[in-house]
Amino acid sequence: AAGVIQSPRHLIKEKRETATLKCYPIPRHDTVYWYQQGPGQDPQFLISFYEKMQSDKGSIPDRFSAQQFSDYHSELNMSSLELGDSALYFCASSLGLANNEQFFGPGTRLTVL
């Protein structure tokens, strides 16, 4: 069965650079969530989209922005990267907002040097 696809899987950036993370949800899933997991931490919700509209916003820095496109894939844009942005970034998808299944992608490991 198709799973959530994230690219790239690993990314190394310098401070103050920009990064774009991509997420391709499971086919027919219309909802995408982004989470950030720092080293040794639990995942923290950043932002979500339902039917290409932002549905909720968590602790996402103003330096970050995201959107969901017409094909339901989503991109997380991160600018002015800081050392503290080094983390594992997960995208998850579901069918609708209150679904009992939320499937995670393999994550993008971002390292900021």
Added chain:
Amino acid sequence: AQKITQTQPGMFVQEKEAVTLDCTYDTSDPSYGLFWYKQPSSGEMIFLIYQGSYDQQNATEGRYSLNFQKARKSANLVISASQLGDSAMYFCAMREGPSSNTGKLIFGQGTTLQVKP
């Protein structure tokens, strides 16, 4: 505000034995969902099991079962017949119901499980 608590930072279990990972939650929403995820050292988040707040029966998925005690606000994960491959971090998570118009998950701190041969 909703909250998830996992009080066991680390657990050991002998191979082939059963183990229970604790999770308590707090929410004022009458409708919510509880999830368990497994995160191996490779980093991916693997969905294990789901329990809805209105589900009458405890959820089961193969060797995983969820001991749901609504009055005590606990949703413990039971893994039967532990295998070496079960060694991983386990996260309990909660999603508030449709009334909050969001599907975001709130995670607990996680429990690291080590299965001994």
